Amino acid sequence: MKRRDFLKFLALLPAGFHTLPGLLNKFESRFTPLRNSVGMFSMQGGTIGWLTTDDAIVVIDSQFPDPAREFLNGIGQFGGGPEKVLFNTHHHGDHTGGNQVFKQANYHIIAHDNVPGLQRRSAVASETEDAQAYAQTTFDRMYELAVGNEKITAEYYGPAHTNGDSVIWFEQANIAHMGDLLFNRLYPFIDRDGGALITGWLELLETVHSMADSETLFIYGHGNPEFGVTGNRDDLLIKRDFLAEVLEYTQRGIQAGRSREEIIQTEQFDNFTDFISPSDFLSLPRNLDVAYRELTESD
Numbered sequence: 146m147k148r149r150d151f152l153k154f155l156a157l158l159p160a161g162f163h164t165l166p167g168l169l170n171k172f173e174s175r176f177t178p179l180r181n182s183v184g185m186f187s188m189q190g191g192t193i194g195w196l197t198t199d200d201a202i203v204v205i206d207s208q209f210p211d212p213a214r215e216f217l218n219g220i221g222q223f224g225g226g227p228e229k230v231l232f233n234t235h236h237h238g239d240h241t242g243g244n245q246v247f248k249q250a251n252y253h254i255i256a257h258d259n260v261p262g263l264q265r266r267s268a269v270a271s272e273t274e275d276a277q278a279y280a281q282t283t284f285d286r287m288y289e290l291a292v293g294n295e296k297i298t299a300e301y302y303g304p305a306h307t308n309g310d311s312v313i314w315f316e317q318a319n320i321a322h323m324g325d326l327l328f329n330r331l332y333p334f335i336d337r338d339g340g341a342l343i344t345g346w347l348e349l350l351e352t353v354h355s356m357a358d359s360e361t362l363f364i365y366g367h368g369n370p371e372f373g374v375t376g377n378r379d380d381l382l383i384k385r386d387f388l389a390e391v392l393e394y395t396q397r398g399i400q401a402g403r404s405r406e407e408i409i410q411t412e413q414f415d416n417f418t419d420f421i422s423p424s425d426f427l428s429l430p431r432n433l434d435v436a437y438r439e440l441t442e443s444d
Protein backbone atom coordinates (compact mmCIF):
# COMPACT_ATOMS: atom_id res chain seq x y z
CA MET A 146 0.00 0.00 0.00
CA LYS A 147 1.07 3.54 -0.52
CA ARG A 148 1.45 5.08 2.89
CA ARG A 149 0.44 8.52 1.67
CA ASP A 150 -2.87 7.18 0.37
CA PHE A 151 -3.41 5.28 3.56
CA LEU A 152 -2.90 8.33 5.73
CA LYS A 153 -5.22 10.29 3.47
CA PHE A 154 -7.84 7.62 3.98
CA LEU A 155 -7.45 7.88 7.72
CA ALA A 156 -7.71 11.62 7.61
CA LEU A 157 -10.90 11.40 5.61
CA LEU A 158 -12.61 9.06 8.03
CA PRO A 159 -12.47 11.03 11.24
CA ALA A 160 -13.40 8.97 14.22
CA GLY A 161 -16.61 9.59 16.02
CA PHE A 162 -18.20 10.68 12.77
CA HIS A 163 -20.75 7.92 13.05
CA THR A 164 -21.76 9.09 16.51
CA LEU A 165 -24.74 11.41 16.59
CA PRO A 166 -23.42 14.90 17.33
CA GLY A 167 -25.88 15.30 20.21
CA LEU A 168 -24.63 12.16 21.90
CA LEU A 169 -21.02 13.16 21.40
CA ASN A 170 -21.60 16.51 23.08
CA LYS A 171 -23.60 15.03 25.91
CA PHE A 172 -20.98 12.46 26.92
CA GLU A 173 -17.95 14.24 25.47
CA SER A 174 -16.65 10.81 24.74
CA ARG A 175 -15.43 8.58 22.00
CA PHE A 176 -16.71 5.61 23.95
CA THR A 177 -20.06 4.13 22.90
CA PRO A 178 -21.54 1.44 25.17
CA LEU A 179 -23.50 -1.09 23.10
CA ARG A 180 -24.90 -3.88 25.32
CA ASN A 181 -23.87 -6.31 28.11
CA SER A 182 -20.80 -4.21 29.01
CA VAL A 183 -19.55 -4.42 25.41
CA GLY A 184 -18.89 -1.17 23.62
CA MET A 185 -16.80 0.53 21.00
CA PHE A 186 -14.33 3.40 20.80
CA SER A 187 -13.58 5.50 17.72
CA MET A 188 -10.85 8.06 17.30
CA GLN A 189 -8.39 7.34 14.50
CA GLY A 190 -8.15 4.03 12.68
CA GLY A 191 -10.12 0.80 12.83
CA THR A 192 -12.93 0.80 15.40
CA ILE A 193 -11.93 -0.55 18.82
CA GLY A 194 -14.30 -2.98 20.59
CA TRP A 195 -14.21 -3.56 24.35
CA LEU A 196 -15.71 -5.59 27.18
CA THR A 197 -15.36 -4.85 30.88
CA THR A 198 -16.15 -7.35 33.66
CA ASP A 199 -15.23 -7.65 37.34
CA ASP A 200 -12.31 -9.85 36.29
CA ALA A 201 -11.05 -8.33 33.09
CA ILE A 202 -10.87 -5.81 30.30
CA VAL A 203 -10.89 -7.29 26.80
CA VAL A 204 -10.10 -5.02 23.85
CA ILE A 205 -10.38 -5.62 20.11
CA ASP A 206 -7.77 -3.74 18.04
CA SER A 207 -5.52 -0.87 19.09
CA GLN A 208 -5.71 1.91 16.43
CA PHE A 209 -2.55 4.05 16.96
CA PRO A 210 -0.50 5.15 20.01
CA ASP A 211 -2.46 8.37 20.71
CA PRO A 212 -5.93 6.80 20.56
CA ALA A 213 -4.62 3.80 22.51
CA ARG A 214 -3.52 6.15 25.32
CA GLU A 215 -6.84 7.98 25.22
CA PHE A 216 -8.68 4.67 25.34
CA LEU A 217 -6.69 3.48 28.36
CA ASN A 218 -7.26 6.80 30.13
CA GLY A 219 -11.02 6.51 29.68
CA ILE A 220 -11.98 2.85 29.84
CA GLY A 221 -11.90 2.86 33.66
CA GLN A 222 -15.24 4.71 33.75
CA PHE A 223 -16.82 1.40 32.66
CA GLY A 224 -15.10 -0.66 35.39
CA GLY A 225 -13.04 -3.70 34.48
CA GLY A 226 -10.87 -6.11 36.45
CA PRO A 227 -7.13 -6.84 36.47
CA GLU A 228 -6.91 -9.42 33.66
CA LYS A 229 -6.14 -7.60 30.40
CA VAL A 230 -6.40 -8.99 26.88
CA LEU A 231 -6.05 -7.37 23.45
CA PHE A 232 -7.15 -9.15 20.28
CA ASN A 233 -5.90 -7.96 16.89
CA THR A 234 -8.46 -8.71 14.15
CA HIS A 235 -5.62 -8.55 11.58
CA HIS A 236 -2.17 -7.00 11.08
CA HIS A 237 -2.87 -3.62 9.43
CA GLY A 238 -1.30 -0.60 11.11
CA ASP A 239 -4.58 1.14 11.90
CA HIS A 240 -5.56 -1.92 14.00
CA THR A 241 -2.16 -2.79 15.58
CA GLY A 242 -0.42 0.61 15.75
CA GLY A 243 -1.35 1.06 19.43
CA ASN A 244 -0.17 -2.43 20.47
CA GLN A 245 2.95 -1.14 22.22
CA VAL A 246 0.87 1.15 24.43
CA PHE A 247 -1.42 -1.73 25.41
CA LYS A 248 1.53 -4.05 25.99
CA GLN A 249 3.12 -1.53 28.33
CA ALA A 250 -0.20 -1.47 30.21
CA ASN A 251 0.13 -5.27 30.69
CA TYR A 252 -2.33 -6.35 28.02
CA HIS A 253 -1.70 -9.83 26.62
CA ILE A 254 -2.02 -9.74 22.82
CA ILE A 255 -3.78 -12.52 20.88
CA ALA A 256 -4.15 -12.88 17.09
CA HIS A 257 -4.35 -15.44 14.31
CA ASP A 258 -1.14 -17.38 13.50
CA ASN A 259 -0.48 -15.35 10.35
CA VAL A 260 -0.77 -11.91 11.95
CA PRO A 261 2.72 -11.45 13.49
CA GLY A 262 4.48 -12.44 10.26
CA LEU A 263 2.36 -10.16 8.09
CA GLN A 264 2.76 -7.33 10.60
CA ARG A 265 6.54 -7.78 10.70
CA ARG A 266 6.79 -7.81 6.91
CA SER A 267 4.76 -4.57 6.64
CA ALA A 268 6.87 -2.98 9.39
CA VAL A 269 10.10 -3.87 7.58
CA ALA A 270 8.70 -2.37 4.34
CA SER A 271 7.65 0.85 6.07
CA GLU A 272 10.68 0.97 8.41
CA THR A 273 8.46 1.02 11.50
CA GLU A 274 9.83 -2.09 13.22
CA ASP A 275 10.60 -0.18 16.43
CA ALA A 276 6.95 0.86 16.74
CA GLN A 277 5.56 -2.70 16.72
CA ALA A 278 4.36 -5.03 19.44
CA TYR A 279 3.33 -8.50 18.29
CA ALA A 280 0.79 -11.02 19.51
CA GLN A 281 2.23 -13.21 22.29
CA THR A 282 -0.42 -15.89 21.74
CA THR A 283 -1.59 -17.01 18.30
CA PHE A 284 -4.15 -19.56 17.13
CA ASP A 285 -4.94 -21.60 14.03
CA ARG A 286 -8.76 -21.79 13.61
CA MET A 287 -10.31 -20.62 16.85
CA TYR A 288 -9.48 -19.16 20.26
CA GLU A 289 -11.98 -19.19 23.13
CA LEU A 290 -11.88 -17.05 26.23
CA ALA A 291 -14.35 -17.11 29.13
CA VAL A 292 -14.57 -13.77 30.95
CA GLY A 293 -17.20 -13.29 33.66
CA ASN A 294 -20.49 -14.40 32.10
CA GLU A 295 -19.24 -13.78 28.59
CA LYS A 296 -17.74 -16.25 26.15
CA ILE A 297 -15.49 -14.69 23.54
CA THR A 298 -14.50 -16.60 20.43
CA ALA A 299 -11.99 -15.40 17.86
CA GLU A 300 -12.49 -17.32 14.65
CA TYR A 301 -10.44 -17.51 11.45
CA TYR A 302 -12.26 -18.53 8.26
CA GLY A 303 -9.46 -18.46 5.68
CA PRO A 304 -8.05 -15.73 3.43
CA ALA A 305 -10.35 -12.72 2.91
CA HIS A 306 -9.36 -9.06 3.53
CA THR A 307 -5.86 -10.41 4.38
CA ASN A 308 -4.76 -13.92 5.23
CA GLY A 309 -4.99 -13.32 8.96
CA ASP A 310 -8.49 -12.00 9.68
CA SER A 311 -10.56 -13.04 12.68
CA VAL A 312 -14.14 -12.32 13.62
CA ILE A 313 -14.44 -11.80 17.39
CA TRP A 314 -17.76 -13.08 18.76
CA PHE A 315 -19.27 -12.08 22.12
CA GLU A 316 -21.77 -14.88 22.63
CA GLN A 317 -23.90 -13.51 25.50
CA ALA A 318 -23.99 -9.96 24.17
CA ASN A 319 -24.67 -11.33 20.67
CA ILE A 320 -22.14 -8.93 19.20
CA ALA A 321 -19.50 -9.66 16.56
CA HIS A 322 -16.49 -7.46 15.76
CA MET A 323 -15.68 -7.83 12.04
CA GLY A 324 -12.41 -5.90 11.90
CA ASP A 325 -11.91 -4.97 8.23
CA LEU A 326 -14.01 -7.87 6.98
CA LEU A 327 -16.65 -5.22 6.58
CA PHE A 328 -16.08 -1.73 5.22
CA ASN A 329 -19.63 -0.43 5.62
CA ARG A 330 -20.78 1.10 2.32
CA LEU A 331 -17.35 2.05 1.16
CA TYR A 332 -14.96 0.39 -1.26
CA PRO A 333 -12.81 -2.02 0.73
CA PHE A 334 -9.07 -2.44 0.80
CA ILE A 335 -8.34 -5.93 -0.58
CA ASP A 336 -4.78 -6.67 0.53
CA ARG A 337 -3.72 -9.22 -2.09
CA ASP A 338 -0.06 -8.88 -1.12
CA GLY A 339 -1.15 -9.67 2.44
CA GLY A 340 -2.87 -12.86 1.28
CA ALA A 341 -6.38 -11.53 0.52
CA LEU A 342 -8.77 -13.62 -1.56
CA ILE A 343 -12.05 -12.17 -2.86
CA THR A 344 -13.69 -15.59 -3.34
CA GLY A 345 -12.76 -16.48 0.25
CA TRP A 346 -14.06 -13.16 1.52
CA LEU A 347 -17.52 -13.53 0.03
CA GLU A 348 -17.81 -17.10 1.34
CA LEU A 349 -16.77 -15.85 4.79
CA LEU A 350 -19.52 -13.23 4.75
CA GLU A 351 -22.10 -15.93 3.97
CA THR A 352 -20.75 -18.14 6.76
CA VAL A 353 -20.76 -15.35 9.34
CA HIS A 354 -24.25 -14.29 8.23
CA SER A 355 -25.50 -17.86 8.79
CA MET A 356 -23.86 -18.03 12.25
CA ALA A 357 -25.55 -14.78 13.33
CA ASP A 358 -29.23 -14.02 13.83
CA SER A 359 -31.35 -10.95 13.17
CA GLU A 360 -30.47 -9.53 16.62
CA THR A 361 -26.70 -9.86 16.25
CA LEU A 362 -25.03 -6.47 16.44
CA PHE A 363 -21.94 -6.09 14.24
CA ILE A 364 -19.02 -3.71 14.74
CA TYR A 365 -17.11 -2.72 11.58
CA GLY A 366 -13.54 -1.51 11.18
CA HIS A 367 -14.58 1.38 8.94
CA GLY A 368 -17.77 2.89 7.59
CA ASN A 369 -19.27 5.46 5.31
CA PRO A 370 -20.14 8.23 7.83
CA GLU A 371 -23.73 8.15 6.60
CA PHE A 372 -24.05 4.46 7.57
CA GLY A 373 -21.75 4.20 10.58
CA VAL A 374 -19.58 1.43 11.98
CA THR A 375 -22.29 -0.79 13.45
CA GLY A 376 -25.12 -2.70 11.82
CA ASN A 377 -26.88 -6.01 11.42
CA ARG A 378 -26.21 -9.10 9.34
CA ASP A 379 -28.00 -7.70 6.28
CA ASP A 380 -24.89 -5.52 5.75
CA LEU A 381 -22.82 -8.68 5.28
CA LEU A 382 -24.89 -9.85 2.33
CA ILE A 383 -24.70 -6.42 0.70
CA LYS A 384 -20.90 -6.68 0.90
CA ARG A 385 -21.04 -10.28 -0.35
CA ASP A 386 -23.11 -9.16 -3.34
CA PHE A 387 -20.67 -6.34 -4.02
CA LEU A 388 -17.63 -8.62 -3.97
CA ALA A 389 -19.43 -11.12 -6.22
CA GLU A 390 -20.18 -8.30 -8.68
CA VAL A 391 -16.51 -7.22 -8.62
CA LEU A 392 -15.46 -10.73 -9.64
CA GLU A 393 -18.24 -11.27 -12.20
CA TYR A 394 -17.76 -7.88 -13.83
CA THR A 395 -14.05 -8.55 -14.19
CA GLN A 396 -14.63 -12.08 -15.51
CA ARG A 397 -17.13 -10.81 -18.12
CA GLY A 398 -14.60 -8.18 -19.20
CA ILE A 399 -11.84 -10.75 -19.60
CA GLN A 400 -14.14 -13.04 -21.61
CA ALA A 401 -15.13 -10.13 -23.85
CA GLY A 402 -11.46 -9.52 -24.60
CA ARG A 403 -11.22 -6.23 -22.69
CA SER A 404 -7.82 -5.27 -21.34
CA ARG A 405 -7.01 -4.80 -17.66
CA GLU A 406 -6.74 -1.06 -18.27
CA GLU A 407 -10.23 -0.95 -19.77
CA ILE A 408 -11.79 -3.04 -17.04
CA ILE A 409 -10.43 -0.93 -14.19
CA GLN A 410 -11.86 2.30 -15.64
CA THR A 411 -15.24 1.65 -14.02
CA GLU A 412 -15.74 3.85 -10.97
CA GLN A 413 -19.21 2.79 -9.81
CA PHE A 414 -21.70 -0.07 -10.15
CA ASP A 415 -25.38 0.83 -10.65
CA ASN A 416 -26.45 -1.44 -7.78
CA PHE A 417 -24.01 0.02 -5.23
CA THR A 418 -24.36 3.78 -5.58
CA ASP A 419 -24.20 4.33 -1.80
CA PHE A 420 -20.60 3.06 -1.65
CA ILE A 421 -18.13 5.92 -1.23
CA SER A 422 -14.48 6.24 -2.23
CA PRO A 423 -12.58 8.36 0.31
CA SER A 424 -9.39 8.10 -1.78
CA ASP A 425 -7.94 6.32 -4.82
CA PHE A 426 -6.71 3.74 -2.36
CA LEU A 427 -10.29 2.73 -1.54
CA SER A 428 -11.97 2.75 -4.93
CA LEU A 429 -13.71 0.48 -7.39
CA PRO A 430 -10.81 0.63 -9.89
CA ARG A 431 -8.47 -0.68 -7.13
CA ASN A 432 -10.96 -3.46 -6.29
CA LEU A 433 -11.29 -4.42 -9.97
CA ASP A 434 -7.52 -4.48 -10.33
CA VAL A 435 -7.23 -6.97 -7.45
CA ALA A 436 -10.04 -9.05 -9.00
CA TYR A 437 -8.17 -9.05 -12.31
CA ARG A 438 -5.05 -10.32 -10.56
CA GLU A 439 -7.01 -12.95 -8.66
CA LEU A 440 -8.60 -14.22 -11.88
CA THR A 441 -5.45 -14.17 -14.04
CA GLU A 442 -2.50 -14.89 -11.74
CA SER A 443 -1.86 -18.52 -10.89
CA ASP A 444 -0.65 -18.12 -7.29
Ligand SMILES: [Zn+2]
Nearest residue numbers: 235237306325
Ligand atom coordinates in the same frame (compact mmCIF):
# COMPACT_ATOMS: atom_id res chain seq x y z
ZN1 LIG B 1 -7.29 -3.74 7.25
